[in-house]
Every structure is written in structure tokens, then in C-alpha cells.
Amino acid sequence: MAARQSRMKQPNRSAAEGHGVEEREPTPAQQLADRIARTLYERDKASQALGIRIVEVGPGYSRLAMAVRPDMVNGHLICHGGMVFTLADSAFAFACNSYNENTVAAAASIDFLAPSRQGDELTAIATEVWRSRRNGIYEVTVTNQQGARIALFRGRSARIDGHVVNTTEGHEL
Amino acid sequence: MAARQSRMKQPNRSAAEGHGVEEREPTPAQQLADRIARTLYERDKASQALGIRIVEVGPGYSRLAMAVRPDMVNGHLICHGGMVFTLADSAFAFACNSYNENTVAAAASIDFLAPSRQGDELTAIATEVWRSRRNGIYEVTVTNQQGARIALFRGRSARIDGHVVNTTEGHEL
Amino acid sequence: MAARQSRMKQPNRSAAEGHGVEEREPTPAQQLADRIARTLYERDKASQALGIRIVEVGPGYSRLAMAVRPDMVNGHLICHGGMVFTLADSAFAFACNSYNENTVAAAASIDFLAPSRQGDELTAIATEVWRSRRNGIYEVTVTNQQGARIALFRGRSARIDGHVVNTTEGHEL
Amino acid sequence: MAARQSRMKQPNRSAAEGHGVEEREPTPAQQLADRIARTLYERDKASQALGIRIVEVGPGYSRLAMAVRPDMVNGHLICHGGMVFTLADSAFAFACNSYNENTVAAAASIDFLAPSRQGDELTAIATEVWRSRRNGIYEVTVTNQQGARIALFRGRSARIDGHVVNTTEGHEL
Numbered sequence: 001m002a003a004r005q006s007r008m009k010q011p012n013r014s015a016a017e018g019h020g021v022e023e024r025e026p027t028p029a030q031q032l033a034d035r036i037a038r039t040l041y042e043r044d045k046a047s048q049a050l051g052i053r054i055v056e057v058g059p060g061y062s063r064l065a066m067a068v069r070p071d072m073v074n075g076h077l078i079c080h081g082g083m084v085f086t087l088a089d090s091a092f093a094f095a096c097n098s099y100n101e102n103t104v105a106a107a108a109s110i111d112f113l114a115p116s117r118q119g120d121e122l123t124a125i126a127t128e129v130w131r132s133r134r135n136g137i138y139e140v141t142v143t144n145q146q147g148a149r150i151a152l153f154r155g156r157s158a159r160i161d162g163h164v165v166n167t168t169e170g171h172e173l
Numbered sequence: 174m175a176a177r178q179s180r181m182k183q184p185n186r187s188a189a190e191g192h193g194v195e196e197r198e199p200t201p202a203q204q205l206a207d208r209i210a211r212t213l214y215e216r217d218k219a220s221q222a223l224g225i226r227i228v229e230v231g232p233g234y235s236r237l238a239m240a241v242r243p244d245m246v247n248g249h250l251i252c253h254g255g256m257v258f259t260l261a262d263s264a265f266a267f268a269c270n271s272y273n274e275n276t277v278a279a280a281a282s283i284d285f286l287a288p289s290r291q292g293d294e295l296t297a298i299a300t301e302v303w304r305s306r307r308n309g310i311y312e313v314t315v316t317n318q319q320g321a322r323i324a325l326f327r328g329r330s331a332r333i334d335g336h337v338v339n340t341t342e343g344h345e346l
Numbered sequence: 347m348a349a350r351q352s353r354m355k356q357p358n359r360s361a362a363e364g365h366g367v368e369e370r371e372p373t374p375a376q377q378l379a380d381r382i383a384r385t386l387y388e389r390d391k392a393s394q395a396l397g398i399r400i401v402e403v404g405p406g407y408s409r410l411a412m413a414v415r416p417d418m419v420n421g422h423l424i425c426h427g428g429m430v431f432t433l434a435d436s437a438f439a440f441a442c443n444s445y446n447e448n449t450v451a452a453a454a455s456i457d458f459l460a461p462s463r464q465g466d467e468l469t470a471i472a473t474e475v476w477r478s479r480r481n482g483i484y485e486v487t488v489t490n491q492q493g494a495r496i497a498l499f500r501g502r503s504a505r506i507d508g509h510v511v512n513t514t515e516g517h518e519l
Numbered sequence: 520m521a522a523r524q525s526r527m528k529q530p531n532r533s534a535a536e537g538h539g540v541e542e543r544e545p546t547p548a549q550q551l552a553d554r555i556a557r558t559l560y561e562r563d564k565a566s567q568a569l570g571i572r573i574v575e576v577g578p579g580y581s582r583l584a585m586a587v588r589p590d591m592v593n594g595h596l597i598c599h600g601g602m603v604f605t606l607a608d609s610a611f612a613f614a615c616n617s618y619n620e621n622t623v624a625a626a627a628s629i630d631f632l633a634p635s636r637q638g639d640e641l642t643a644i645a646t647e648v649w650r651s652r653r654n655g656i657y658e659v660t661v662t663n664q665q666g667a668r669i670a671l672f673r674g675r676s677a678r679i680d681g682h683v684v685n686t687t688e689g690h691e692l
Contacts (some may be wrong), residue, residue, distance in 0.1 A: 042442075106481070107453070109455070135452070156452075156453065156502075
């Protein structure tokens with residue numbers, strides 16, 4: 001994550017918001033990651049429907065948040081594992097698409113460490129473990145508002161054709 | 174699945190509905206699986222919210238269905254992997270809780286074989302691969318309306334305390 | 347390998363085989379799988395060193411055997427999980443290379459269901475679950491001499507360049 | 520790894536060997552981990568047979584090494600995935616048994632990132648990701664002599680009855 005010099009707090013906020021002091025200019029890679037995240041999120045009706053929010057993104061990185069709503073519990077009255085997985089999978093998607101190569105999940109695994117409950121605020125942090133020309137491996141840790149780990153996710157990405165955003169328009173990203 | 178002599182089409186329907194002919198009486202294990210499924214489904218607000226329907230259940234077995242809605246697509250405009258996982262995870266839950274021991278997922282893995290799209294009708298079939306006193310392994314295959322395989326899911330279950338339904342009321346299930 | 351020639355070449359062959367009536371000629375796909383297995387096994391010093399034997403192969407299929415030797419136990423005096431994995435991984439390799447496209451493991455997972463011990467005779471059966479142009483998924487079940495399941499393995503294969511055997515020599519396989 | 524104040528270079532060496540200066544006394548947890556590693560390794564004929572060496576251990580931690588020998592290559596003339604897995608699995612075992620609760624692998628997954636070849640010197644570092652009373656999750660990274668990552672392994676441990684070494688003899692460990 002050494003390259004992640006700037007942090008996008010929300011896709012629609014300017015990087016300097018709330019600081020009032022000069023910040024280093026985001027790198028082109030960071031600017032591209034921000035732009036891709038905005039584009040993907042706008043299309044990603046599933047993440048929107050679950051109230052998943054992008055906290056920050058960067059090259060090979062993302063941090064997302066989701067509150068556990070009443071319509072997310074399972075038959076044991078804890079957060080449905082599928083909801084936890086979806087949050088982690090979205091974090092994985094924002095991280096692995098951040099280089100502007102269309103990328104999808106080929107496979108993923110998840111370990112459920114502790115239950116989460118209605119009202120919990122979950123955070124998913126996705127980091128890149130390895131990346132080749134065609135595939136990548138990303139780890140996502142899901143924690144609750146106390147910082148307790150809820151789940152560990154590992155995803156294998158696969159590049160498909162195309163790009164998320166058009167970068168050949170003759171002006172800066 | 175030899176013991177699964179009757180089929181529950183929906184948790185609230187009687188097994189013979191729509192047949193008008195005599196059917197073999199469901200086994201106690203099947204009756205228990207049906208009753209558990211109804212109880213779990215009623216509490217499972219996540220499965221309900223996604224329109225997941227129980228097609229049939231049995232001891233160590235379940236078959237669920239879900240239509241891919243407009244609010245289930247991701248940033249690449251295909252069904253979000255988390256929605257496919259959630260369907261499979263619910264199928265896993267109905268299968269592994271069918272013996273009336275409270276059981277949750279300890280871990281799961283999924284391979285995404287083909288994309289699904291808005292309007293697709295997905296089916297998840299969960300079967301029990303192995304079960305010990307405390308743990309179990311279940312496989313779930315997700316297919317679309319053409320029968321094409323969309324995803325393969327494998328879940329590891331862990332028993333926790335308690336039972337799904339009360340079976341000590343002094344009468345048969 | 348010699349012992350394998352009179353056995354079932356494909357899991358779905360005619361029931362008449364081996365009953366003292368004339369045998370159907372192996373299909374070209376079966377002949378190719380046999381030839382590939384011989385070639386791979388000759389180079390596969392690891393499988394040889396562990397005493398792994400090929401029982402039968404076919405397109406997308408293999409069945410291997412291995413005795414648990416004194417030098418295969420771990421610190422708990424049961425068969426080392428790595429030895430069970432190696433047997434399964436070899437079965438996976440013989441199955442996924444059977445089409446004569448050089449293929450390696452990209453990833454694998456294993457569930458250990460029961461311990462095995464020195465003197466046990468393990469069998470690994472690999473079957474193809476799914477295959478695309480570039481990737482495949484194979485399941486391997488490892489059982490002991492009583493037929494009890496020891497481990498379940500799932501491997502993801504990836505094609506690399508080249509072929510196992512040369513099939514362009516101007517005569518049939 | 521905060522608790523790992525001293526490092527065992529080889530199980531049979533004293534911690535201070537080759538330094539000639541005073542070292543901090545190993546913690547009781549470190550002494551126990553060292554003692555367990557020696558005991559397990561002595562019984563672990565599989566690790567011995569493959570030339571696996573313990574470089575260091577600590578509570579929830581281990582570092583092992585293995586040279587890729589001529590009898591470890593597979594049919595593609597690269598190191599057999601089972602040999603890489605076995606090294607990682609041994610590292611996992613030394614890490615998860617380091618608290619003196621008999622612990623075995625319930626499941627494991629491995630991603631093969633790059634091939635290794637005859638003559639390569641592989642290192643496996645196992646770290647504890649999470650641990651509950653009964654289960655644990657460990658990650659193992661396998662690298663070659665250039666530091667390139669060969670494989671990523673994740674194991675799920677399960678406690679069984681008993682202890683590796685006897686600590687109730689009435690004297691210090």
C-alpha cells in the first residue's frame with residue numbers, strides 16, 4: 001500500500017475536505033482508483049441496495065462499510081453470512097478493479113470468526129496479496145464497530161476483456 | 174436422499190397440495206426437516222428480502238430458488254457474487270439445520286463458473302457430503318433456468334448450542 | 347502401469363467389459379489418457395518416491411493408490427496431511443492433464459475428515475467437476491482400505507503452454 | 520508475534536549459541552514452544568524424510584526450510600505441489616501445536632503463485648491469524664531463495680485431546 005499516498009474518504013468528496021491545509025496531490029494511480037470506484041459504485045445496485053458505502057479506495061485497496069439492518073439477519077437471528085460475504089466481495093471488487101482492467105471473482109473463501117448482529121457497523125478492508133497479468137489474490141478482513149474480527153475473506157480475481165473507465169479521451173484522468 | 178419421500182414445495186404448503194391423490198406419509202425425519210425450514214425461514218429476513226424461496230427440504234438437503242432482480246447486479250452489470258453466495262449459503266443453512274441441531278457456517282468457499290444476469294432464475298441445491306457430531310461439509314450447486322452451472326459452493330458447518338424447534342412437547346412432531 | 351491395462355478405462359464404460367466377452371477397443375480419448383499418464387508418471391519422481399501407483403486413468407479422471415509408510419507419519423503419529431494432499435494432488439494432475447494440454451494446479455483446498463495411519467492403503471479418485479478453455483475444477487476423494495473417507499480435495503487447474511505428449515507424429519495415437 | 524522475544528535457530532541449539540553475549544532469557548511460552556517443536560519433530564518422520572528443517576518456532580509461529588530435491592519434482596518437472604503443501608502444512612503444525620494442546624488440521628487451502636524447481640531452497644513462515652478455544656486459522660507463506668513467493672497456504676486447526684509434552688512434572692519446562 002506504499003503507493004497509496006492520498007485517501008478518498010467517500011467517492012464524492014474532495015481529497016482535502018476537512019483538512020483546511022494543503023495536501024499532496026493524489027497520484028495518477030490514486031486518481032484513477034477514485035474515478036473507477038465512482039463508476040463501479042454507480043452501476044453496483046447490489047452494494048447500493050445493502051447500504052454499502054465506500055470509505056476509501058486506492059490501487060489494489062479498498063475500505064467499505066455497511067450497517068447490519070433488520071433485513072440482514074438469518075434464521076438464527078444473527079447477520080446472514082451472505083451479507084458479510086457480500087460486503088467483503090464488494091471490497092474485493094473495488095480493490096481488484098482499481099487498475100482499470102475489468103476484473104471479476106473466479107473464486108473466494110470465507111472464514112466466519114464471530115457473529116455480527118442487527119445494528120452492528122461492519123468495515124471491510126481489502127488488500128492485494130498477489131497479482132499476475134491475469135489473476136490476483138486479495139484478502140479482506142471484516143470487523144465490527146469494536147474492531148473485533150467478524151470474517152476473513154480471500155478472493156481470486158480473473159481479468160476479463162475491457163476497462164472500467166475510458167482513459168483515452170485526451171485529457172487527464 | 175432416499176429418505177426424502179415427500180417434497181415440500183413451499184414451507185407453508187401441505188405436501189399433498191395440488192395432487193389430489195394419496196401420497197406416502199412423510200417420514201418423521203422429513204416432517205422435522207419441513208418444520209425446521211418453516212421456522213428458520215420465518216426468522217430469516219435476509220433470505221426473505223432477497224426473494225429466496227424454499228422449493229424443498231429434507232434431512233441434509235435443500236433446494237432453493239431466487240430470481241436475479243435489478244437491485245442484485247454489480248459494477249459489471251452481472252449478478253453480484255455476494256447474491257449468488259447468499260442463495261447458496263441459505264441452501265447450506267436449510268440443509269445443515271435440518272436435524273434440529275442449531276448449526277452455523279464456520280467457513281465456505283465458492284467457485285464462480287459463469288455469470289448470471291438480471292432476470293435469471295437461479296436454483297441452489299445443497300447436499301450433505303459428510304457429517305460428524307460437531308461439523309459437516311455441504312456442497313451447493315447453483316444453476317440458472319437453462320440448467321447451466323453458475324457456481325459451486327462448499328460449506329463447513331459447526332454445531333452451536335440449542336435446537337431450531339422444540340420437539341419435547343409430549344406429542345409426535 | 348502394467349496392472350492398469352486390463353481395468354476399466356473410463357468410469358462410464360459398458361457393463362459387459364471384463365466378463366469374458368470381447369472387449370470394446372479403448373476410445374482414442376482413453377488411449378491418449380493412458381499414454382499421457384505413462385509419460386507423466388515416468389517424470390513424476392515425487393509420486394514414485396512416495397510409492398503412489400496409478401490404478402486407472404481416463405479423460406478427466408484418475409484413480410491412484412498409496413500405502414501409508416512409516417516415513418509418512420507426522421508428530422501426532424498419524425499420516426501427515428501433506429502426504430494425503432500429495433496423493434490427492436497427483437490424482438488431480440493425472441485427471442486434468444488427460445486431454446494433453448499441459449495443466450498445473452492454480453489452487454487447491456482439502457478437508458481432512460478422518461486420520462489415516464501407518465499401514466493403511468489409501469485410494470484417491472479424481473473426477474472432473476467443470477472445465478473451461480483455460481481452467482478446470484476437479485474433486486478428489488481419498489478413502490482408506492475400509493472405504494472410509496479420509497479427505498476431500500478440490501483443485502483448480504490452469505492450462506499452461508505445451509502438450510504432455512506429441513500427437514503429431516503422423517499416426518494414430 | 521509480540522510475545523516472541525527469543526528465537527530458536529535450530530531445535531537442538533541453545534538460544535545463545537554463536538553470539539557470545541548475554542541474551543534475554545526466553546519467556547516460558549517460548550521455552551515451551553521450543554520444547555514442543557523438538558518433541559514433534561522427533562516423531563515427524565514425514566518432515567524428516569523430506570529434509571524439512573525447523574529454523575525457528577514461537578508461540579503461534581514457525582519458520583521451516585526445505586530444499587527441493589530431485590525426488591520432489593512432478594510430471595512437468597517442477598516441484599510437486601504436494602511437496603510445497605507438505606512444507607507449509609508442517610509449518611502450520613509447528614505453529615498451531617506451540618501452546619501444548621494437541622492440534623491437527625481440519626482443512627487447508629493453498630494458492631500456487633509460482634513454480635519452484637529442483638535445487639531451490641524453500642522457506643515457509645507460519646503465523647497465527649486467529650485462535651479460539653477449539654479452532655485456529657494460520658497463514659503460511661512459502662518463498663524461494665530469492666524471496667519470491669511460491670505459495671500461500673491457509674489452514675484451519677482443530678484441538679483434539681491431549682498435550683504434546685508433559686508439563687506437570689514439578690519442575691520448570
